[in-house]
Amino acid sequence: MDKETVRTAVKAKRLKKNITIADVAKVVGKNPTFVAAALNGNHRFTPDEAKKVGALLELDGPTTEALSKFPVRADYPNTTDPFKYRLLEIIGVYGDSLREQANEMFGDGIMSAIDFSLDMEKVTGSQGEARCKITLNGKWLEYKTF
Incomplete structure (x- = not known):
């Protein structure tokens, strides 16, 4: 099956059954952002996790199996600068998932890039390695109806 x-x-099954991304995350024991990316085809579940999701959402066999296939992550532009490429890769892999989670948490809207702050810090990982932590903090702007 294609992505x-x-x-x-x-998504149709999840919305029909009124199951949130957070609900699916609890069932498989993973971070909601990872789960949203997997549901959008940008990550994969293990076969056991896919079976749990399939049972929860009442998916057919081929759809359930597709959740554990290796994804092709090519939905985003390419650049030659490695740092910028990785940031684009993050948005490519997680962008739809973050948007979907934000809509579930805040409603129909967008994160402002005007009333916004960005912080980057060097932190130490669990095995002593240097890690780059980036925090995006934007005001939530609801779309208005008229």
């Missing part, structure tokens, strides 16, 4: 067919089928 878009799986993504559409999974």
